[in-house]
Amino acid sequence: MTLRTVLTATAATAALTVAGAAHAEAHGPMRIGITQNNVGVDSYQTTYEKAFIAAAEANDKVEVVVLDAGGDVARQIAQMEDLIQQEVDAIIIWPTNGEAVIPAVRKAHSAGIPVVVTNSNIAEAGFDFVATFSGPDNVTQGSRSAEIMCDRFKALGIENEAQVVQISGQPGYTTAIERQQGFDDRLPEVCPNVTLVETQPGDWNREKSQQVMEAFLVKYDNIDGVYAGDDNMGVGALNAALAADRAEGITFVGATNFSVGYEAMERGEYWGSIYQSPVDDAEAALQSAIELVSGTELPFLNYFDTPKITQDNMSEFTKPVF
Amino acid sequence: MEAGKLSKFLKNGAIWGFILFELIFFSVAGEFMSLSDKAFMDVDNMLLLLKQSAPIGIIAVGMTIIMINGNIDLSVGAIFALSAVILLDSMTWPVFADLGDWVIPVSWTLALLTGVVLGAINGLIVWKTGVDAFIVTLGSMLGFRGLVFMYNGENPTSSLNWTLVDFAEAQFLGFHTATWFLAVVTVVIWYVMTRTVHGRNAYAIGDNREAAVNAGIKVGPHMLINFMIIGFLAALSAVVFYSESGSVNPNDGQLYELWVITAVVLGGTKLTGGAGSIISTLGGVLAIQLLRKGLGHIGADTSTVNLVIGLILIAVLFLDRQLNTRGKEELKI
Numbered sequence: 001m002t003l004r005t006v007l008t009a010t011a012a013t014a015a016l017t018v019a020g021a022a023h024a025e026a027h028g029p030m031r032i033g034i035t036q037n038n039v040g041v042d043s044y045q046t047t048y049e050k051a052f053i054a055a056a057e058a059n060d061k062v063e064v065v066v067l068d069a070g071g072d073v074a075r076q077i078a079q080m081e082d083l084i085q086q087e088v089d090a091i092i093i094w095p096t097n098g099e100a101v102i103p104a105v106r107k108a109h110s111a112g113i114p115v116v117v118t119n120s121n122i123a124e125a126g127f128d129f130v131a132t133f134s135g136p137d138n139v140t141q142g143s144r145s146a147e148i149m150c151d152r153f154k155a156l157g158i159e160n161e162a163q164v165v166q167i168s169g170q171p172g173y174t175t176a177i178e179r180q181q182g183f184d185d186r187l188p189e190v191c192p193n194v195t196l197v198e199t200q201p202g203d204w205n206r207e208k209s210q211q212v213m214e215a216f217l218v219k220y221d222n223i224d225g226v227y228a229g230d231d232n233m234g235v236g237a238l239n240a241a242l243a244a245d246r247a248e249g250i251t252f253v254g255a256t257n258f259s260v261g262y263e264a265m266e267r268g269e270y271w272g273s274i275y276q277s278p279v280d281d282a283e284a285a286l287q288s289a290i291e292l293v294s295g296t297e298l299p300f301l302n303y304f305d306t307p308k309i310t311q312d313n314m315s316e317f318t319k320p321v322f
Numbered sequence: 323m324e325a326g327k328l329s330k331f332l333k334n335g336a337i338w339g340f341i342l343f344e345l346i347f348f349s350v351a352g353e354f355m356s357l358s359d360k361a362f363m364d365v366d367n368m369l370l371l372l373k374q375s376a377p378i379g380i381i382a383v384g385m386t387i388i389m390i391n392g393n394i395d396l397s398v399g400a401i402f403a404l405s406a407v408i409l410l411d412s413m414t415w416p417v418f419a420d421l422g423d424w425v426i427p428v429s430w431t432l433a434l435l436t437g438v439v440l441g442a443i444n445g446l447i448v449w450k451t452g453v454d455a456f457i458v459t460l461g462s463m464l465g466f467r468g469l470v471f472m473y474n475g476e477n478p479t480s481s482l483n484w485t486l487v488d489f490a491e492a493q494f495l496g497f498h499t500a501t502w503f504l505a506v507v508t509v510v511i512w513y514v515m516t517r518t519v520h521g522r523n524a525y526a527i528g529d530n531r532e533a534a535v536n537a538g539i540k541v542g543p544h545m546l547i548n549f550m551i552i553g554f555l556a557a558l559s560a561v562v563f564y565s566e567s568g569s570v571n572p573n574d575g576q577l578y579e580l581w582v583i584t585a586v587v588l589g590g591t592k593l594t595g596g597a598g599s600i601i602s603t604l605g606g607v608l609a610i611q612l613l614r615k616g617l618g619h620i621g622a623d624t625s626t627v628n629l630v631i632g633l634i635l636i637a638v639l640f641l642d643r644q645l646n647t648r649g650k651e652e653l654k655i
Contacts, residue, residue: 040625065618065621067618071573072574073570074377074567075614077566077567078614078615079618081370081373081374082619085366086356086360087358087360088358096571097569099478099480099569100480100564100568100570102569103487103491103567103568106487123482
């Protein structure tokens with residue numbers, strides 16, 4: 001009898017120890033959930049997801065729950081609620097709608113779960129509930145574009161008389177406003193004698209930008225540089241200039257490098273842009289979440305680097321996937 | 323007769339059996355595959371399930387009447403979006419500036435009216451032209467969506483009102499506000515369909531329209547009312563959902579019509595009309611939301627959800643056909 005009791009007690013203790021170890025192991029890695037905007041709608045987001053999963057797998061300190069809202073706000077809110085309910089350690093959100101997700105983000109905040117907003121920020125009303133924003137700095141992208149433009153003018157020796165036109169993104173979009181602001185502020189600082197003669201919106205649309213550029217070409221006899229909010233619009237402007245046989249001598253610069261822009265650079269028709277990698281974007285978001293969970297203080301705006309790309313250094317970069 | 327009863331029982335009970343299967347499957351699979359320590363059948367998780375079922379569920383209840391009628395409404399997603407735009411935009415109209423938070427009931431009423439009017443347009447066209455509801459609502463789906471885009475271009479329409487959000491996030495007896503709306507809608511429409519003349523007429527018309535006309539049922543006005551009901555419910559769904567989120571993208575609600583129809587068909591309502599049940603539709607809605615939630619819980623890729631639901635839908639229709647054919651054979655003998 002005694003022996004049996006001892007044995008039972010030992011077995012129970014052993015079981016407890018094993019269970020305890022298993023428990024500790026199960027609790028070891030930090031759990032991070034992500035709800036993405038719409039994977040598969042464009043290759044930027046698809047590459048982002050792949051890079052995110054790869055980065056998470058490479059790090060055995062984290063386990064990730066990867067969800068995709070499929071562009072549906074209702075589903076994204078439901079996914080936020082599910083992640084809160086599962087008590088993950090941090091949530092990364094790529095908002096489907098910068099305002100509609102604010103109440104869901106507030107819920108996570110009140111549940112004590114830090115939220116990282118990735119790629120595009122939510123509206124200001126929700127800033128109080130966000131731990132950090134991880135994404136590209138649109139203002140820097142704009143000002144770096146201005147530097148690329150100015151350096152090119154200096155190389156061509158026209159930095160004192162050059163005239164520039166600008167094709168901006170869709171009015172009302174933060175991205176459009178910030179990229180324009182960065183360019184407008186930086187250009188006079190680096191090239192004070194270059195004049196920005198006119199700015200018109202191209203609405204992120206290549207055809208619209210082509211029409212805008214056609215109008216510019218009729219209106220101005222002397223255009224030395226074109227700055228576009230992204231390469232899609234920049235290539236639209238390039239096409240207009242090519243059709244009018246005036247592309248020669250015009251410096252085209254975009255604020256985000258697209259594959260069409262990269263190809264035009266290879267052909268020597270387009271000068272430069274800003275390189276924004278979905279891989280960097282994804283890794284920065286995961287890193288931010290990890291640091292938050294580990295207790296590191298992060299700045300509210302936690303930008304990842306977006307370097308300059310021109311015909312001179314483009315061989316260092318792979319062609320963008322989007 | 324025994325076999326007939328059994329097949330009927332199978333058909334009506336199938337969806338609940340399926341839900342039970344899902345619950346067991348995800349609970350067991352969740353133990354091994356989920357990163358979460360919480361059980362899938364956690365009370366909070368089940369309460370969330372009901373709440374998340376509300377947007378599709380409220381519309382699906384309305385779609386059941388339409389489909390029992392032998393019609394279909396493809397424009398519910400667009401009505402949902404347009405009502406949401408009216409709801410959120412009207413809260414910032416200068417006319418109502420002095421109302422304070424009393425603007426909320428006003429905006430709700432306007433949004434619900436929008437839904438009723440849009441539904442009435444569908445119903446009137448179906449009634450007066452005799453064109454098939456599928457074609458009419460396919461047209462209005464595109465047309466209403468066009469109105470959404472005309473209203474505010476590609477931009478989202480937003481109005482974040484924390485009083486409203488707090489109301490929508492509230493829990494009464496544990497259940498979320500949205501769940502209560504779903505429950506009330508289900509009970510009311512269930513009552514209408516099973517205990518009133520209007521409900522019985524709906525089945526009669528769907529079963530045999532000629533016979534219904536001969537029996538003196540005013541088929542046109544009857545359908546008009548049903549389209550107004552589903553318009554109202556699509557708007558109510560928008561009211562419930564956007565009270566909590568406060569911002570609508572112009573393409574919100576796209577594909578809702580397909581999710582709603584899927585839920586209704588999963589619940590056993592016949593596409594040809596004449597048969598169907600509100601309660602089973604609720605089962606169909608819960609089954610879809612359980613799948614979405616469960617697959618997310620065990621860490622499956624989100625895209626597999628669509629694949630699985632598609633397969634199950636085909637399986638359900640196949641099962642339904644088999645059971646029906648068997649029933650008929652039974653009668654012949």
